[in-house]
Amino acid sequence: MIQPILDKALAGERLTSEDCTALLESKDFVRIGLAADEIRQRKNPGDVVTYIIDRNINYTNVCNVVCTFCAFYRRPGKPETYVHSIEEIEKRIDETIAIGGTGVLMQGGLHPDFNIEWYENLLSILHAKYPKFQLHCFSPPEIHNIHLISGLDYETIMQRLKDAGLNSLPGGGGEILDDEVRARVSTKCNTQEWLDVMRAVHKVGLISTATMMFGIGDKIEHRVRHLQRIRDVQDETGGFTAFIPWTFQRENTALGRKITEEPTGIDYLQMVAVSRLFLDNVQHIQASWLTQGLKLGQTALRFGADDMGSIMIEENVVSAAGAHVEANERDLRYQIREAGFTPQQRDILYNYINREGIDDLDKSDSMKLKQLTVAFAD
Ligand code: SF4
Numbered sequence: 001m002i003q004p005i006l007d008k009a010l011a012g013e014r015l016t017s018e019d020c021t022a023l024l025e026s027k028d029f030v031r032i033g034l035a036a037d038e039i040r041q042r043k044n045p046g047d048v049v050t051y052i053i054d055r056n057i058n059y060t061n062v063c064n065v066v067c068t069f070c071a072f073y074r075r076p077g078k079p080e081t082y083v084h085s086i087e088e089i090e091k092r093i094d095e096t097i098a099i100g101g102t103g104v105l106m107q108g109g110l111h112p113d114f115n116i117e118w119y120e121n122l123l124s125i126l127h128a129k130y131p132k133f134q135l136h137c138f139s140p141p142e143i144h145n146i147h148l149i150s151g152l153d154y155e156t157i158m159q160r161l162k163d164a165g166l167n168s169l170p171g172g173g174g175e176i177l178d179d180e181v182r183a184r185v186s187t188k189c190n191t192q193e194w195l196d197v198m199r200a201v202h203k204v205g206l207i208s209t210a211t212m213m214f215g216i217g218d219k220i221e222h223r224v225r226h227l228q229r230i231r232d233v234q235d236e237t238g239g240f241t242a243f244i245p246w247t248f249q250r251e252n253t254a255l256g257r258k259i260t261e262e263p264t265g266i267d268y269l270q271m272v273a274v275s276r277l278f279l280d281n282v283q284h285i286q287a288s289w290l291t292q293g294l295k296l297g298q299t300a301l302r303f304g305a306d307d308m309g310s311i312m313i314e315e316n317v318v319s320a321a322g323a324h325v326e327a328n329e330r331d332l333r334y335q336i337r338e339a340g341f342t343p344q345q346r347d348i349l350y351n352y353i354n355r356e357g358i359d360d361l362d363k364s365d366s367m368k369l370k371q372l373t374v375a376f377a378d
Pocket of ligand 1: 064066110188
């Protein structure tokens, strides 16, 4: 029943949301994967699979909203709260640069006291000290929080953060972009606000990624609406570089204790493949090895993904909720090669990075380049 839909996609025709629903409801995930692999080859010709060396720095875990799927946040004033100093952030950046990293993905909780000046100050200090190091920071909920605290519209906020040194915005906090689901699991920005932040990001000339975390009580219809909304904004702005779906990590979360069914590996691969087919205007689809494991992350490279994401030398948010997979650069390159591709380091803007000694790294059993493995929540 799905072959006419796949033929349509392969003929270059845009899929409808009804087509998208039929593909996500189908059990024929292998056939969907084959079509997605074909489209991925056309969209990103050649055998290259990219990855990035960056670091997630979670500058604070203080958060004044509640998301029942989150094991990372602490309420203001509670024990175990932290805010990293500039010196601590710089130390982490220095370590990232030492292993060939090109940028940082910096996100945090929604701190009730951090206004626009706090973020501008942080960015301008880091940009002055590391002018070539890419600052990929602050998801839409953080931008919405600045809007609530400073009373500025999204476009003004984004222009000011860009002027302070911001390079791009991570697409975090998207979860499911449908308020039927979103309002049940979170008190942070709603679907319209998330999308409007992204419109403002793109309007001031910055790029961003887009994400989806599914398995939080959503049904196929919600996932389809999420994809449709991303595609619609992309038609308007063209500012999304990549789409990154992953599944809810349930450990230590209030929602995880209630959910009785979670997405399987096949659900994940099918979502990657359908994303590739439906999001005909998004260049890159990223595999989420951190949440799915290295082997399923590798398999996603044959289901439409063309990017393996980050070696993630520090991650605190999804690891707090049960994602305990570790990998260094050599591991990631190995998985990419064994899937039949050529590994290629990139930066946040998808420029290729060619470092001396990288071939030795591929040949070595022991690390010849200094590597840090994943450091989980400290
Ligand atoms: S997901 Fe983000 S916004 Fe939600 S509670 Fe956790 S830190 Fe706060």
